[in-house]
């Protein structure tokens with residue numbers, strides 16, 4: 013068919029194919045999947061942060077009408093050990109963190125389950141706990157690698173000597189807060205255990221970012237052949253990474269279903285429970301040193317990072333990655349050190365590594381710009397590397413400077429007074445700030461496969477076990493398939509979100525479209541090679557994406573420039589952000605509507621990181637005390653008056669057959685730094701810790717001197 017059809021499919025402003033089902037309430041999320049005779053699970057969580065469970069008295073709970081079973085560490089079915097400590101649910105009496113599962117009630121209704129759970133008496137032998145992160149601890153350790161498998165430290169040249177002899181330098185410590193993912197749909201699992209035979213099978217309806225990833229983990233924990241575990245997840249109400257790998261609640265639901273021998277078990281995590289066991293972003297402490305010549309040309313960069321992990325399982329956030337790759341400098345160092353504490357294990361949260369890891373360096377660059385008397389945009393342009401400083405590879409495409417220039421023009425950057433604290437509007441100090449964004453193009457060739465079959469009347473079915481968290485995957489994958497088969501969008505029937513479909517990678521690392529799209533394109537082309545343009549009904553082809561080798565030759569990253577305008581009240585320190593504007597270089601944009609939504613969503617979440625989100629970990633009690641959306645504030649419409657996302661035209665033939673780079677995470681990278689830099693420009697107060705609260709700017713009187 014014609015080129016014009018192809019042009020229409022990829023890059024077109026398609027509305028979401030799942031939009032109508034969602035707004036009319038007919039899209040089944042995990043909890044709504046119909047199962048016969050469901051039962052309901054409510055967990056009992058540890059009220060101490062460290063110790064042992066000595067006794068559980070469940071008599072009052074089991075006496076309640078409608079209670080089906082109470083699971084405890086003393087009676088729960090045994091699981092495989094040594095695969096994933098986070099998933100070893102109810103396998104021992106040991107308490108690793110406050111909020112850990114120590115029992116669970118399953119009942120005929122959710123209300124009875126919840127009431128019964130409150131009647132379970134748990135006795136502990138308590139030990140002193142320690143949840144206090146600081147850079148001065150003497151037990152900080154060096155992990156073997158940082159996520160997923162990067163070197164823990166990096167060193168090129170001698171950044172300390174460069175610092176000693178630098179004409180201009182910045183040295184400061186920056187911190188980012190512990191934050192918890194709160195997608196609209198809290199995590200939910202519906203577990204159906206079929207048959208109490210030697211060859212049981214399990215069906216899970218789960219809100220997950222990866223059905224195959226989930227299936228593999230559950231199969232491993234229960235010693236089942238992976239083919240015996242089916243995971244179904246057509247619609248997911250957000251995840252941001254917290255649904256990227258399975259957490260303990262999934263295993264708990266399956267344990268209960270196994271115990272009940274046939275009764276399906278539904279476990280819908282409550283909003284408050286979201287702050288206990290589904291992961292969070294570690295707080296970070298970042299010691300930055302920048303060394304430069306008088307003109308701002310960097311001679312040295314270092315970032316020494318301290319963050320936390322759990323005692324029972326290591327999670328080492330890769331916070332140093334942006335420092336390794338963002339700017340040219342001959343002398344460079346990054347280190348990561350961890351404190352293993354009595355806390356739940358951290359996990360993935362939108363742009364793990366890059367998001368906290370760009371806050372500190374991008375504020376430091378603002379400080380260096382001031383120290384050198386150079387415009388912050390010009391400073392960044394002067395430090396643009398020719399090839400990737402980390403790997404030495406050429407970039408497949410790098411358009412950071414284009415983003416800075418285009419953004420400056422759109423935002424009206426050049427009207428900015430060079431001095432901080434020089435613009436007032438009534439009772440408000442007004443300022444602007446800029447910061448860079450970066451996110452790698454992550455690829456896993458061969459790990460995703462797709463299937464194309466012909467259904468007659470010009471209609472094709474395309475299947476892949478992908479996940480749509482609300483990102484637009486349903487729609488964009490349909491566009492990719494239509495383009496690759498050279499048919500119109502409406503001729504494609506897409507199927508995703510089921511382990512019965514061809515193997516697919518997780519919707520994580522902004523890699524979904526790259527991995528799944530590559531598999532779809534390759535399969536579609538092979539289908540055409542085999543069956544031509546006039547296939548017979550039932551013709552089918554399944555293939556995995558092959559490795560084009562480009563990632564061995566090129567460094568692949570997306571870039572962006574973010575601009576913020578802030579207003580800070582002279583009397584109260586209230587900080588408002590009337591305007592955020594981002595320009596991104598993300599390869600080819602496959603659907604401007606869903607892409608814009610991802611970028612604006614990321615930037616909004618970045619604003620949230622800058623001003624609002626912080627999980628307050630009470631050191632005496634060992635848990636997050638502001639564990640609900642009343643006290644853990646995420647922005648509402650009034651907090652976010654204007655967020656604009658734009659992109660430049662970028663042609664990158666190496667990243668994947670579509671020419672696209674991931675867009676799910678880059679939007680959050682750098683936003684908080686842009687806002688912190690704008691707060692400085694407005695007030696003259698340099699804040700190096702997020703979230704920035706009113707008192708941080710009030711420490712210096714903001715009124716007229």
Ligand code: MOS
Nearest residue numbers: 253361362520521
């Ligand atoms: Mo994202 S944190 O890679 O799901």
